Amino acid sequence: MAGEPGWVPPGVDTQRANVARVYDYWLGGSHNFLVDQDVGRAIAAVEPNMRAIARANRAFLGRAVRFLAAAGVRQFLDIGSGIPTQGNVHEIAQQADPGARVVYVDIDPVAIAHSRAILARNENAVIIDADLRDPEKILGHDASRHLIDFGRPAGLLLMVVLHFIADAEDPRRIVATLRDALAPGSYLVLGHATDEGKPEVAQATKKVYNHRVATNLHLRPRAEILRFFDGFDLVDPGLVYVPLWRPDSPADVPADPRQFGCLVGVARKP
Ligand SMILES: C[S@@+](CC[C@H](N)C(=O)[O-])C[C@H]1O[C@@H](n2cnc3c(N)ncnc32)[C@H](O)[C@@H]1O
Numbered sequence: 686m687a688g689e690p691g692w693v694p695p696g697v698d699t700q701r702a703n704v705a706r707v708y709d710y711w712l713g714g715s716h717n718f719l720v721d722q723d724v725g726r727a728i729a730a731v732e733p734n735m736r737a738i739a740r741a742n743r744a745f746l747g748r749a750v751r752f753l754a755a756a757g758v759r760q761f762l763d764i765g766s767g768i769p770t771q772g773n774v775h776e777i778a779q780q781a782d783p784g785a786r787v788v789y790v791d792i793d794p795v796a797i798a799h800s801r802a803i804l805a806r807n808e809n810a811v812i813i814d815a816d817l818r819d820p821e822k823i824l825g826h827d828a829s830r831h832l833i834d835f836g837r838p839a840g841l842l843l844m845v846v847l848h849f850i851a852d853a854e855d856p857r858r859i860v861a862t863l864r865d866a867l868a869p870g871s872y873l874v875l876g877h878a879t880d881e882g883k884p885e886v887a888q889a890t891k892k893v894y895n896h897r898v899a900t901n902l903h904l905r906p907r908a909e910i911l912r913f914f915d916g917f918d919l920v921d922p923g924l925v926y927v928p929l930w931r932p933d934s935p936a937d938v939p940a941d942p943r944q945f946g947c948l949v950g951v952a953r954k955p
Pocket of ligand 1: 704764791792793796
């Protein structure tokens with residue numbers, strides 16, 4: 686299409702907003718189209734905190750990866766990894782140990798193409814084009830087998846992706862399949878949107894999202910999100926609103942953390 690930037694991979698629908706690019710827009714990235722920006726703005730009009738929520742989620746991801754690295758984890762499986770932005774998992778993990786290995790997984794062609802480009806010279810990090818709904822394919826993929834030793838502890842990152850899986854697609858089975866492939870001492874890092882803190886805003890956000898973005902958002906209550914941690918032991922402070930998870934500074938904790946409609950947790954497989 687005339688006027689498209691050169692980084693657009695062939696076959697991408699530039700007329701329909703999608704998950705990865707709308708998130709990139711909220712994070713201040715440049716790999717999104719007008720349609721994504723329009724939807725991003727429409728949602729931000731309903732949920733004025735949206736950009737702050739996206740940035741807080743990203744900051745949590747950084748804290749969680751540093752926590753895992755400090756616990757000795759040197760291999761990471763990041764599913765629904767998104768369009769690369771600042772503070773990517775391999776950058777943080779390889780800062781702790783240049784030999785740390787990262788397998789990214791996404792279904793979005795822009796996320797995949799951009800990840801491939803930035804990882805071209807990194808022999809310890811790779812992106813797989815695969816669907817979270819097919820965990821067996823992810824686990825059996827040559828790149829996972831090559832970079833991840835499933836006999837040793839690994840970090841499984843499911844950061845703001847499970848809410849794109851409908852109940853009918855059995856997200857608990859998906860997480861359990863991934864969990865069962867992990868060695869004891871592995872960790873799960875999970876973040877999930879919830880409608881519990883401020884139900885009206887969350888439902889209004891979901892309505893705009895599901896009307897205009899190609900993939901539906903499935904908000905879940907805390908109790909359901911907690912069940913994704915079955916078979917893991919949550920580390921302190923448990924499943925909490927995103928700014929409350931081991932903040933770098935007390936100043937980072939807002940007066941009402943429920944304004945950040947995302948629950949996060951880190952848990953260890955015993
Ligand atoms: C909201 S973004 C989050 C990106 C990243 N995890 C982060 O925290 O910054 C969700 C990502 O999940 C990806 N995604 C959605 N459904 C997926 C699926 N079924 N399998 C793999 N990736 C998926 C999207 O393409 C998008 O890149």
